[in-house]
Amino acid sequence: MRRPRRADARANAPTGASLDFLCFSARDGRLTLLAHPATGRSGRAELPWRALTSARTVTGEARRLAADLMGSVPLWMTHVATLGDGTVHPSDAPLSLIYAAVVAAGTPPPAGLAWANLSALAALPARQRQGADLGLTALRERMDREPIAFRLLDEEFTLSALQAMYELLLGQRLHKASFRRALQAAGIVSPTDSWRSEGRGRPAQLYRYAPPRRRSRRRPVRFDLLG
Amino acid sequence: MRRPRRADARANAPTGASLDFLCFSARDGRLTLLAHPATGRSGRAELPWRALTSARTVTGEARRLAADLMGSVPLWMTHVATLGDGTVHPSDAPLSLIYAAVVAAGTPPPAGLAWANLSALAALPARQRQGADLGLTALRERMDREPIAFRLLDEEFTLSALQAMYELLLGQRLHKASFRRALQAAGIVSPTDSWRSEGRGRPAQLYRYAPPRRRSRRRPVRFDLLG
DNA sequence: TGACATTGGTAGCCGGCGGTTACTAATTGC
DNA sequence: GCAATTAGTAACCGCCGGCTACCAATGTCA
DSSP: OOOOOOOHHHHHBOOOEEEEEEEEEEETEEEEEEBBTTTTTTTTOOOHHHEEOHHHHGHHHHHHHHHHHHHSSOSEEEEEEEOOOTTOTTTOOOEEEEEEEOTTTTTOOOOOOOEEEEGGGGOHHHHHHHHHHHHHHHHHHHTTTSOEEEEEEEHSEHHHHHHHHHHHHHTTTOHHHHHHHHHHHHHHHEEEEEEOOOOOOOOOEEEEEOSSOOOOOOOOOEEEEEE | OSSSOHHHHTOOOOOOOEEEEEEEEEEEEEEEEEBBTTTOOOSSSSEEEEOOGGGGGGGHHHHHHHHHHHHSSOOOOEEEEOOOTTTOOTOOOOOEEEEEEETTOOOOOOTEEEEGGGGGGGGGGGHHHHHHHHHHHHHHHHTTTEEEEETTSOSEHHHHHHHHHHHHHTTTTOHHHHHHHHHHHHEEEEEEEEEEEOSSSEEEEEEOOOSSOOOOOOOOOEEEEEE
């Protein structure tokens, strides 16, 4: 059984795979996802996807797909799932490689696509819906290891905007003082000379994401997350 | 470009995928990985794999592969990576789905396979080596959310054995008092009536993994892991 | 012009977590 | 009986993180 002839492997192998592009952004205090609107030819909302043509450069093809759509490769992008299991997918491919990315709030959608609320996610084809769920979960779980929230903001941002983005992703309110104390202690933002005044209230200083070189503290062993 | 005919997708699509089985265990205080020894026909160490025959049941096929090898489905098993990118793989398949699993220390290897030290990992074919690295990283990152260390132990275990397993996975020594305090506070183990006495020293009480129903505490926002 | 609302930003209290030291308990081997 | 070895716990204490309270700077409006 081990090491079959190449022809054997080809004989009853599943054919083809799709690359699916999960692109998150934020708009009006909501998380949004890039999708073909339901008004398309299929009459159904659908994530952008492309047939995988050469598995020799999977990550390259994923980046190319993203760049072709968005104009440039997103600052944060990663593979989040590989789905098959007989779920419905517009490509008819038996396998789909789901890539998730994040672009700054306010990025205009490419032609033919729109920013959809996450509530519209239920209308996606089954496999894409599952991929979107997994992608969103991945965003939430990785945001304390990778600068996901920062990539959803412009290069310069206020600390209030950063906190609002964290609250959006985590789905819970955070305390301002604690948030800023932890942020300053980690030293991962550096202030700029600019200030932003939006209507009422005291102007806010603008910051940049500037992670230090030094190694991060190791976290203690935790048992309270098991179950 | 969107929604190509099925024939189009098939035309230049990559053909076939392999399922690769990363099975970790522990032996003599070392982490080990199930592999075909280098004495096989290929003369090279190799992870067990199988051609994916029906993508309709990817997870089912992965479980079946594991069960066929080990006799039963491992208590912890998950998909950790999908690799292509032109790396070498014994199957010649352009894509490989890597599944990682964990079995109790002392589980005998199936015929034709052996428990290999992680140092032997460098000898694997490139794609399998990459998969093994990713799998090991996944083990370490997920062990505070999923009961990975517990699945590497027998059903009943001593707290010292549990701590040794955590130290093995994390690659660092832990303090006994802190470890046990956190463990008791989380309430995820329950003592049994049995005691184990191995040679010298005071006998140790045996415990079982028994996670509570209650919801886990939410962890604070952390910025010190970014960068 | 001055009071108020609004948003930005910080000081400091305090309970609990987690690293550490130090101790007690129970067994084997001499 | 005594040393060695392993299991298990108590308690100190610094720091993290939730919280309250406060000050700062702007726009709005009477």
